[in-house]
Amino acid sequence: MVEKPAQMTLFGVPATVTEVAADATLPPAVANGPLSAANELPAAASPDILVPGQEGFFGVRATRAEALASLAARARECRRCGLREGCRGVVFGEGDPDSGIVFLGEAPGAVEDELGRPFVGQAGQLLDRILLAVGFRREQVYITNTALCRPPGNRAPLPEETAACRPWFEERLAVLQPSIIVCLGASAGRNLLGPEFGITRDRGRWYSFGQAKLMATFHPAALLRDPAKKRPVWEDLKAVRAEWTRFRSEPEAARSGGRPIPPGN
């Protein structure tokens, strides 16, 4: 049973979530095309990562939240690119690490840098409303960015900066094991699917990314500039929500990601 959304007016259409038939086959065009080169995950996390479900030094199994907290502590020390010098701090990510779904933006802006939380400025408030419109509370999903530090003057992160941040993304993903990744905007889409990715052409389709299914949609900031983009985002996120509902209702063994921590933590 899908929750009734609290916010009904965002898209100017009734916000009841309709079940979209789950599409088991991924559209082959881009997944098998030139974008696939970047579309790989490392087989395993780096050896020093605290892996959820594995026994640590004290013989206690780490939860995902604990594994993320240990990763965040290491990320806060990162100086792999120059961004950290010019910002207040690392904006690591937040939300439910066991949700099985990750929303990925570009980089923190001024408000995010100030508060140390992703998507809390104007675009973030719109993201909250978009999520509610398809039946997600913000804290029900996991939200993060491809670059963890704010670029000066809110410019887009440079390719070398997102490349420097990529190992943190891969480690986050190894901990979160999401079933679904949603790229918010062209930058996140290019980052994960490769330089050929075009948001207008390639949004709204399912791709395969490691164990997860991935969809990209327009960034909420793009909706602020161009309200005509609300309708496609609404369609994309309805499909995301339906897929997430499907994953959640499947037997655990059949899920590709978002796996529960083994009992006995």
Ligand code: URA
């Ligand atoms: N835009 C992003 O891409 N990420 C944020 O956290 C805020 C705005």
